[in-house]
Amino acid sequence: MADDHSLFAEGLKNLLVSHGIDVVGIARDGLEALDKARELRPDVVLMDITMPRCNGLAATRLIKAELPDIKIVMLTMSEADADLFESVKSGASGYLLKNLNAEELVGMLSDLARGEAPLSPGLATKLLEEFTHLAGRPSEAEEGGKEAAKQGLTPRQMEVLTLVARGLTYKEVGAALYISERTVKYHMKQILEQLHLENRAQVIAYAARMNLNAKPAD
Numbered sequence: 001m002a003d004d005h006s007l008f009a010e011g012l013k014n015l016l017v018s019h020g021i022d023v024v025g026i027a028r029d030g031l032e033a034l035d036k037a038r039e040l041r042p043d044v045v046l047m048d049i050t051m052p053r054c055n056g057l058a059a060t061r062l063i064k065a066e067l068p069d070i071k072i073v074m075l076t077m078s079e080a081d082a083d084l085f086e087s088v089k090s091g092a093s094g095y096l097l098k099n100l101n102a103e104e105l106v107g108m109l110s111d112l113a114r115g116e117a118p119l120s121p122g123l124a125t126k127l128l129e130e131f132t133h134l135a136g137r138p139s140e141a142e143e144g145g146k147e148a149a150k151q152g153l154t155p156r157q158m159e160v161l162t163l164v165a166r167g168l169t170y171k172e173v174g175a176a177l178y179i180s181e182r183t184v185k186y187h188m189k190q191i192l193e194q195l196h197l198e199n200r201a202q203v204i205a206y207a208a209r210m211n212l213n214a215k216p217a218d
Contacts, residue, residue: 001013001023001026001027001046001047001075002027002028002029002032002033002045002046002051002056002059003026003027003028003046003048003051003075004028004029004050004051009026009028012046012075013026015102015106016106019102019106021106021109024040024042025040025042028051028052029052029053029054029059030051030053030054030055030056030059030062031054033045033047033054033056033059033063034059034062034066037063037066037067037070038067041067041070042070043070043071044071044072044073044109044112045070045073046073046075047059047060047072047075048074048075048076049078049083049087050076050078056076057083057086057090060090061090061091064090068091071093071112071198072091072092072093073094073095073109073112074087074092074094074095074096075096075097075098076095076096076097076098077097077099079097081126084123084126088201088202088205091198093117093118093198093201094112094117094118094119094199094201095118095119095123095201096108096118096119097120099120100120115185115188115189115192115199116170116185116188116200117199117200117201117202119200119201124201124204152194153191153194153195156187157187157190157191159177160173160177160187160188160191161191161207162207164188164200164204164207165203165204170185170188171184188200188203191203
């Protein structure tokens, strides 16, 4: 993990260890985070944003450029949209706020291990709105669907992708399609592999770019 507040970092380490999560190192700034990532090769880095010498956003870009298999989850006090969007663009696999309780944090990190993108409540909607704004005209939705289909997605995968892009949870997608939440997660894993994406946030960005999140006309 990388955080310049020693008391918080030590407390978080103890919390994670008590829940069976190994903590292999603590960095106090972004440059130290890069050095420790090179040395220790962790599966996941919990990254604060505001740190001396090199902030978490720059450190994320540096680590992902050199060690792309390491997953980085931002853990920060910042609720600024700009930090959220830049984190995803920099390669972060998730964005969590420090106001989460212990069980929520551990649960979301477990989701990461299952291929989901851990996002604090409400942030998925912000991402969806931002990438939709950048995507262009809703009239291009049909062409976007054709392009996605060219990537080899099955009709069922297209349905799952479209509903996830509209902000539905996996449970809600399952209810809408009359399939189990586990089946939805399986399809999402296949979609990630097929489209060469890493996490749900990137799926939302892709779907918005393809305009798959445009709701059908009444």
